[in-house]
Amino acid sequence: MTTSFTTASTWLITPPRAGRFDSALRACPDVALLDLEDSIRAESKDAAREAALAYLTARRGQAEGVLTGLRINSPGTVYGLKDLAAIADSSVCDAVVLVPKVESARDIDLVSQVLDAERRRLSMWALIETPRAILQLDAVLATPRLQGVVFGAADYAAATGCRTSAKALLWARSALAAGAAAAGIPAIDSPYFELDDTEGLRADAEEARELGYAGKGAVHPDQLLVIREAFSPTDAEIAAARTIVAAADQARGDMTRAGGHMVGPPLVAAARALLARTARTLQPSAPQEAADE
Known part of the structure; x- marks a missing residue:
């Protein structure tokens, strides 16, 4: 059975290491992505890319009702270019592709064209994580190829020098949620990074729902239940x-x-x-x- 993005409230990103993705799937997130970006060191990226594509090819995009896919490296880096070339040469289809550091519609159009996304039924998502992206939201959201956006709190905070607190991120989170709603696409909130703070996670997820987000990322399977509860109507x-x-x-x-x-x-x-x-x-x-x- 498939999961639609209208009900996909839980996203889990994990590195393509042996056993990790199987564990992620057993936790039953709505969307599970193999990460080729932040969690992979430079010297390991080629091996990680190979493992991730082999896994997705075997799974054919769907795994026990979970939408699967990749977070690639930024297309503006050599690792991102290698990711695009490898995906284009693979048989991966019916998958989510999350593109980091998106700051213009051209970013999504370029990736989509290189990957032949329409024919291969690849769902293109933009990771919005820079001040420039927030200020250029109208342009980013204008591309018809874009199917959703994800907020990247850590990179946004690093770029602006602000904290990752709810107060500091309120404007950017609100702007992205409102822009996505105007464009008719879902927005997924950034993960909450404090693994042992369940109540903090619950409050952060409930605030994201109040702002209009359709779901929230998780950095560990243990966070999924709290997120799902926060986004479910009482x-x-x-x-x-x-x-x-x-x-x-x-x-x-x-x-x-x-x-x-x-x-x-x-x-x-x-x-x-x-x-x-x-x-x-x-x-x-x-x-x-x-x-x-």
Whole structure:
């Protein structure tokens, strides 16, 4: 069974080392990416690339309902160019490709063209992690080849000199979430890097959801459950949405009262969207083979 990006709230990135990716898949993230960038030392990148492509070729893009793919090196580096050449020469298809250091639409267009992304059904995602990218969001998000964005908090903080706290990153996170919504594509929030701070992770994930993010990255499988819970509607939210929709249907488009609040079209639309997302989460989509027929 496949996972759609509308319900993919948990992303896990792991280096392509023996046993690590199998462990990641057993943790059942919605999206699992093999990392060729930050977690791989320069002298190990060629071997990591070879291992990652062999794994994805064997898996054919789907692994037990988990969307799989790669975070490549920046196309502006020699390692990124090698990644692109190797992927283009491989038989990898039906995979996610996360492109780091994206600062223009041309970055995505170039990678997509080199990889023949449309024919090979590669899903192109941009890692937004620099001040220039945030200031150029309209241009970055304008490319039709882009299917989603991921916020990179660590690199953004390093570039600006700010902390990785929620307060320091609020503007950039908000801008990216709003820009992605305007472009009609999902945004995934940066991981929370404190492995032993479960409550901090929960608060950070809940804030990302409040800002409009569709999900959040994880740096360890143990973080997945907390993230998934944070991005799942609570029973109270589902009940409130059902009350609003029922009241709206009864009022036939007029302003009405539901749960002690006045309810108009925007709140009704939000309630219907929440119930639709919940239904998609509870009812997995058909296998990809059937969908492609």
